[in-house]
Amino acid sequence: MNELALTNKDQYPDLEILEAVLQESFPLYQRTVQALSADNIQVTWNYYNDGKAWMGKLLWKKKNLGWLHIYNGLFKVTIYFTEKYRAGIETLDINPHRKSSFLQSSTVGKLLPMTFQVEQEKDLSDLLCVIGYKRKCR
Numbered sequence: 001m002n003e004l005a006l007t008n009k010d011q012y013p014d015l016e017i018l019e020a021v022l023q024e025s026f027p028l029y030q031r032t033v034q035a036l037s038a039d040n041i042q043v044t045w046n047y048y049n050d051g052k053a054w055m056g057k058l059l060w061k062k063k064n065l066g067w068l069h070i071y072n073g074l075f076k077v078t079i080y081f082t083e084k085y086r087a088g089i090e091t092l093d094i095n096p097h098r099k100s101s102f103l104q105s106s107t108v109g110k111l112l113p114m115t116f117q118v119e120q121e122k123d124l125s126d127l128l129c130v131i132g133y134k135r136k137c138r
Helices: 015-038 083-090 096-103 121-136
Strands: 041-048 053-060 063-071 074-082 111-117
Touching: 015 041, 015 063, 015 074, 015 121, 063 121, 074 083, 074 121, 083 096, 083 111, 083 121, 096 111, 111 121
Parallel strands: none
Antiparallel strands: 041 053, 053 063, 063 074, 074 111
């Protein structure tokens, strides 16, 4: 299992640090952040004591759309839904395996997590589709 990177509370995750940690995944990370920014979604970095690492919160207006996690050589985005939005995921044009995995998943507390390990353009496309859906959820 991968451990979260960016664990130094005193070291803000600027582009230089992110490039060093993400390595070959950095260009795809940049495309992801640019695509989010084009949809008026901002990544705000905060250090969280419970996870002992920096995480990016994906914000659209004041709505939290998900969380960006940085690991050595890769990054993940997790989006949480309540049970009432599970059926809506079924209608999305995303990877069938990802969709069926989510539809069969159990809740964590009251939430259903959908995690994307963004490794290729198709992952980014699916992520943006799901984020678009999340923006419509109340």
